[in-house]
Amino acid sequence: MWCRLGLSQTSATARYQSLKISFRSETMRASSLCLLFGLVLMMTWTSEAQPQAAAPIPEECCFNFIDFQIPIKKIVSAEKTDSHCPVPGIVVTTPRTRFCVKPEEAWIKSYIKEQLKKT
Template sequence: MEMKMRCVCLVLGLVLLMTASSDSEPHGAGHPDECCFTFSDIKIPPKRIIKVEKTSSDCPQPGYIVTTVKNKFCKHEIKELTI
């Protein structure tokens, strides 16, 4: 009985170790890294913008990710960026 219990504990420990150290991706393979699910309506001065990237066509809603020094914002359109 004691030998069976050791085997069960060993197997459960190995399964736990494999689960904790797996290299699985959080979104699954092929899922875009950044999508916009909510959009900001604030005006961002062009001089504060570091980078603008269009979201992937695989995202549920099209948009642009605007990176400033302090934050990232999701915008529907580029024309909203001007003052």
């Protein structure tokens, strides 16, 4: 077969090797470009997933609520949590600590009502 083409076996082998190297480099270049394109696409997609205008982050929200009544004379203050909190609550401060209370509790409702009368 080499004789018909007028090539020697060594030159045919050399030509095959150069084609093989050229093909490998083209394949590697295409793979690199696909990888780069995929990374850019993924970065664009994840950056669009971020919220454009984030709501203000509240300083304090309630997630765990107490199930007992705090004596009224121990309460220093009671404040409603921010409206951006996922669950409404009232933060009750005593001289030692702070508690979260559900706003539906009757005793906290009466305390807040009394505080509003005083002001």
